[in-house]
Amino acid sequence: MGRDEECEGAHISLEQPLRSGICDLRQASTSKELYPIEELRNMAIDDDTTPNSNRDSIGSVFEPVQTPRQRKSQTALVNTFLTSVGEKEILRTLDPSTDWSSTSRAAKSQGLTSLARIVKAGCSVIAPGKESEIRAELKGSGHVEKAFNIQPVPAATTRAIISSFNLLKDNKSSRRVLLSTLSTQLSFGQVRNVLPTVTQHEFKMAQRHAHMHGPGKIVQPMRLYRVIMSKQKAVHFIDFLFDHGVLLDKAWAASKTVRFSTGERRQLIEAVTNENFQTIIEWYNSYCEDFDFMPLGRSALYNVLQKIPLVKTEAVQCLDMRIAEGKEAMKSLEQVISMLPVDSDQQFNLTTRLKLIERHIVSELKQVLRTKNECRKHCVTFALSEPNGTQFTSECSDHSHITNCEKCLLISKLQETIIDYVKTDEFRVSRHIVEAEDMEKDEEDLILDVREAFGKLNNWRAHQVRTVNQNCARADITMGLLRQRPLTGVYVHQDFAQKALPQKFYESQRDYYAKTGISWHTAVATIFDNNDPFQTTTLIHTFDNQVKQDSSLVMAIDQHLLTYLKKKYPTLLEAIIGSDCGQTYLAANTLLSMTQMKQATGIDVKLYCFTEPQAGKSMCN
Template structure:
């Protein structure tokens, strides 16, 4: 008997096969079939289903399921609202987010903590109180609970909780302050206000506000030395006279409080200093010129280093060594100004000051011994530069007395 001759038998066999296929079709196959129908073959079939918790999956596997789920949701929303699938998906996500936020409500303990947070006055106490609940709620929930709260403060509270513990009190560090006597302050101010370090300008004025609230008008002044070198000179002076100076930080604060402009250019204000510094640069050029004519490199380096040391001494240290009763002839103001009645002896010699004459003699000896065949005109020019530079250095020393 053929199948064609018995149509009822054929219909029965087809129905059995269809029921068998529905029973045997897995959930994954059903999902792939539905997605293929809705996407018209554009959806890539799902290869497998998650058999473990999502948190236990590998990162690549987890991201694969997230991509497949997102694409499936987009296809479903596009089928429900053609050409508006993305907008519908966004509104669905927002409604789920609001529903989740509504389910998580504040408890009585949280209300008490928030009330204590609002009553706190200083920043540290607020962060300490906020650290009790920052791990329990998300940032968006905390922002909705407390008006005026910022994300920065939430991060600070979470850092506080992880470092010290939620709500733990941290003992502030003990700060020890040493009281400075008025005598030390007056001694330091006297030193930095000496005429050799402070020059009064012929125009302009400043207003100093005292701690009592009184404002005093003072003439505008210019400080001839930077703060660091001024402090170094004062510390050296205290060391020579066995005086205990304030710490450097305190000295910087006092100098900052004693407002004064910083001297940037000496031309037109003190030509002796300007010419003296320029003369040392001229001597350095003379030494460098001799180096190009065959003078040993080590000798050139030694002479230039000595000139730099002399320049630093004359610019910063020399004026602090001057005294009316110094036992050094270069530092005695009575002796330098040819004052009569100098009642003490001059038994010491200042090595840096005496070095100026030694450098001059060394350069002249080098020119005579090593460069006897130098042209007469060029030799006369070098000797003239040395003589003029030495005179300017002497003029610089005399300007400090």
């Protein structure tokens, strides 16, 4: 039997104790002896050791175990005991909602030092003058393990583990699985007493295996195959990047020469991204699962992203007051958190939760919003329906809302947590407020500021939902209506662009906002053709003299646009016009003039679409 066959047999036999309680490891090589390790399985695998991957990360990490008042009273009792025996008081305690593995090294060291002082104080009370003897006796007595419900490893189990490790010395994965059953209950020193050859790296990898998959659970290795990159799948991935706002066009972008595997070189325009490759690929895989689409492999997706000239910077966008208010609310809440009477770990915990909310609103929310979704927070149909109205309401009759998004609910939970901290007596003392009137006034003002800040975050989130909905409507027009009307329907998106700037220097901000200089109006017409799927025509109107951007100017421009398109494409019969929510486009004269366009140009305007306010940048930009 070769080495590979031996390891494979041991790997298969190792699965037996996890199912029936019989370890047939020795039989894999010699077929002489069986070792029961049912006791080891009952000791190591418990309901409390469920892998964290199956738990809700937000609820398990951030839900508080005790209130600050309870923790403070307990710490005061311990400090009273330490002071009575001449020991130093505990200055700080660890955050109960933070995992031990996520705690900083300094906090761990300080916590262990405080624990050592408590043990020393207990020894001095129980056995005065005999602290050294009782400490040495306690170390190997097993009473500590008994207090923590850690059962000793039986002798038969020890022999089974040693024999298994000697047999699986060349199979690291099986050794890791076997060691993971002990890593959740025993320390590295205790395991080292049983298995002297185990290294600290092996023990840490076994702990990681138990944390991710469960103690003693065998994970089949993923087989990787080399496949041909499909052009259809690559185009699907690239469309996802630009259609879902993952990649944005960069203003004043420069071109970059990219060399492909075929040896061809091309000039590609730089794009902007605010996320790393791993996060982008996770979003795309989740998107493909929702639509039952088989994507490319991870390595192929990485290769596609590496070929795109990316710039990690903020894109130049229009002024968006919702985003600006949301950013100001984030700064305001961070200042409030820094004022709370909590330790550094709790402040870091609250700040992390706040950052999770911002990240979810900025990038993650756009990827999970759907017209029909089982999560109420991610269902666009439910979100945009009036709660008590009938005119602007749609029923979610073909699907039910049975799931919740913890990150969306985190906004209300974090608001309640911060307000509870503000109402505590510790916060009032830390603010050094003496007079009752000033105390009540300052507390009410701060609570009002917190609620207003979270209200701005909710408005920012609602703004993102409306933006995604309007962008989906524009995509439905171009991909649906125009395909049904080849060469007979056109979609025109128009906008007043920035002023035509001189070649040698930029126009001053004063002249720009005063609307002095050369104004120009841009419009992009999209037409579907069976031979060439989409044809786009860019039309620009430039004005030599200063003009007023009002409804009369827009009416004249639209009439000229449709007249020109009718001459270029004689088969055009219908048009859909879109723009942002500028006052010149929302004016009644502009909308009423669309009903007369058919008589003047021969093209009937069927629909006029508006984008979300301050989020209407599209092809014109």
